[in-house]
Amino acid sequence: MSQALQNVGKTINQIGRIFGVLLVTTIALPGLSNANAQVRPSAPIVNPPLPSEQQPPIATLRPSNGLVGVKLINKTGADIAYQVIGDTQVRTLAGRATATLQALKTPANVTFYRRDRGFLLVSPQVPTTVPNTIELTLTETTDFAIDKTALSIDPDGDVYLN
Numbered sequence: 732m733s734q735a736l737q738n739v740g741k742t743i744n745q746i747g748r749i750f751g752v753l754l755v756t757t758i759a760l761p762g763l764s765n766a767n768a769q770v771r772p773s774a775p776i777v778n779p780p781l782p783s784e785q786q787p788p789i790a791t792l793r794p795s796n797g798l799v800g801v802k803l804i805n806k807t808g809a810d811i812a813y814q815v816i817g818d819t820q821v822r823t824l825a826g827r828a829t830a831t832l833q834a835l836k837t838p839a840n841v842t843f844y845r846r847d848r849g850f851l852l853v854s855p856q857v858p859t860t861v862p863n864t865i866e867l868t869l870t871e872t873t874d875f876a877i878d879k880t881a882l883s884i885d886p887d888g889d890v891y892l893n
Contacts, residue, residue, distance in 0.1 A: 788891055789891065789892050790855055790890040791889050791890065792863050792884065792888035792890060793863050793888055794886070794887075794888050795863045797836060797886070798833075798834045798835060798837070798863065799835050799837055799839060799864065799865070799888065800835065800861070800863060800865070801831075801832045801841055801864065801865055801867065801882065801884075802829065802832070802864060802865070802866040802867065803824055803829065803830045803831075803832070803843065804829050804866060804867065804868045805826060805827060805828050805829065805830075805869050806869060806870045806871075807827075807869060807870060807871045808827065808871075809826050809845045809847045809849060810823050810824065810825055810826060810845070810847075811823070811826075811843055811844065811869060812824075812843065812845075813841060813842065813843040814841070815835060815839060815841050816840040816841070817840075818835065818836075824843075831864075837884055837885065837886045837888070838883065838884060839882075839884045840881065840883050840884075841881070841882040842880060842881050842882075843869070843880060843881075844880050849871060850872045850875055851872065851878055851880070852870045852871070852872040852874075852877055852878075853867050853869055853882075854867070854868040855868075855890065855892060856868070865882075865890055867882065879893060
C-alpha cells in the first residue's frame with residue numbers, strides 16, 4: 732500500500748509541476764493562452780475633408796458684415812423647390828421666375844431641385860455691382876453628371892456648388 736501511495740504522490744507532484752509550468756507560460760506569454768484570439772487594430776479616426784479640400788470654390792463673395800445674397804433665376808419651365816438650411820422652410824420658385832435671398836448669414840447652405848425631378852445645369856455669376864451676391868441661372872439638362880442641387884458659402888465668402 733505504501734508503494735501505491737508513493738506512486739500517487741509522485742503523480743500528484745508531476746501534475747503540479749506541469750500546471751505550474753503552464754501557469755508561468757500563460758502569465759509570461761499571454762498570446763499563447765488563446766491561439767484563436769483575433770487582434771483587431773484600432774480603427775483610424777477618419778474626418779471627412781472640408782469642401783475647400785475637395786474642390787476649388789466656384790466663386791468668392793465679399794460678405795458684408797457676414798451677410799451674403801443669392802439670386803435664383805429659373806430658366807426652366809418646371810417649378811424648383813429651394814431652401815436655405817436652418818433659415819427658411821422649403822419654398823417653390825415657379826418656372827421662368829426669379830427669387831432673391833438677401834442677408835443670409837454665413838456660412839450659408841442653399842438646396843434646390845426641380846419638382847419634376849429633372850436635372851439642373853447651374854451657371855453661377857457674381858455681379859461686379861453687388862460683390863456679396865451670387866446669381867445662379869438654373870436651366871434644364873439631361874446630363875446627370877452635371878446636375879447640381881446645393882450651394883454652400885463659407886464664412887470667408889468662398890462658394891461651392893454640389
